[in-house]
Amino acid sequence: MPDIAPSPGRDDPLSLAGVVPPTVTAFEADGTLDEAGTAAHARFVVDGGVDGVFPLGTNGEFPLLSGDERERVVRAVVDEVGDEVPVIAGVGAPGTKQTVSHARRAADAGADGLVVVTPYYFPLDDEAAVAHYRRVVEAVDLPVYVYHIPSKTGNSLSLSALSEIAALDGLAGLKDSSKDVPWLGQAIDDNPDLTFLVGSDSLLKPGLDVGCTGMVSAVANVFPELVVDLYEAYDDGDRERATELQSRVYDVRSALKRGPYMAGVKAALSLRNVDFDVGSLREPLRGMDDADREALEADLQDLDLL
Template structure:
């Protein structure tokens, strides 16, 4: 499997009782695949991974792997606050056939750089699957120095990093310095506002929240950059930015599922304690998306 292009940080559909809805999940995955996305990034921020139980995470991974059946790569989110839990869930993802795992930096407790290295090394030693480091310091409270990333890139099955720091200098240093030592190391951008920037600087792909709702637009942006049609690519990046701004009118994380509803695709609401937009906010979101011309 090649880890490049547009990967969707797929949502987790819920029933009205906030239970995982596996049948809706398969329907949603078909929508993404039809939209042309190049891979799945399960149980990340948009997938509400931290709000799911251990068994629910297993259900999502198993359902996605079985349904996708090799059409596109499935990168399963297995990162937990403890190394022990991360190892257990990573072994499960390997057992059921995921193509790779992404492992978020352990959150809540402050970690030293040595602690970060020990964590990822232990996970890497427990499985043979490729591992993508999920770097999102705003949410985890833990930063990874580029020098630390260089050390982690020396572990054979740690194959890449998803950078959601929005720190372009960090990303540029990571792309240039790490690839000098290991040319096959993958860097995914993690911000819809920086798709154009990350890809132009040499990133292999992007994990795009906007692609959860409008996969066709983000995939077109990627292909226009690959074809070096930078003028058209910039127009599409501007559109993606406006969509991102519209989604942010909703309570945190809820904009994606709300916008899907506006597209006629009801995959439930967000899990408590997250909030879904009220009618006024939904109307505001609809007006904003219509102004962008995507509804």
């Protein structure tokens, strides 16, 4: 349990806290799933000191994977690190029936918890959102965490809808990537029994300040030790050091955002010369070209991270 950092909510049986990277899905050169590479990346971040792993989040490219592939990802990660840290698996889909199917398969594969993004493409009102989460928590016997990322799903949760969802048996917490700090602060105040995870590297320390217990950090996919140091400094009461490390995370985040969407994390992993290969992104996403890769390398060298 944390010493000074916020404590997990009472409704969270996993007591999630600290650094929980949204681990990547590795692919072979022909675009097929690479289970060994996916497991190796999970091992890399766990060896870097993180407190849990979140396969099949945005960085895991979950919308581009089939149901079979998703189950194989969860099983590979659980087999590799499931005895050491909690594995919370993303199971979101546009429809409720699909989400329930993914949730059951992730549970069968050994996940400790499930992360359920709000349904996307079609707009949802509060009643539909609450009904969706009710169906999921009733279908599985694992803690469920809401994934709130309106910029990608097109659906924001109202504070009143969240409070209704929070009252469901089995609802354990929320990962917020809205970057709406006033919304997040009030959500935490309204639902003190939930665990809240901040989902943007731009708000790691501010997320802790407002009451989040954990940080879902893409930067931690490449430099887990940096984000672990930030959390530990905060939990030790060294706010000045935590602020300095947040500033460093801003610089790394800016470097990783070069080039095509989400290409920076996998490119930076290859630049770290790790002993595994996660490949490129699955189409239609694309990796960095040579110029962007060289610029990223220069940025990371300037930051003394290579």
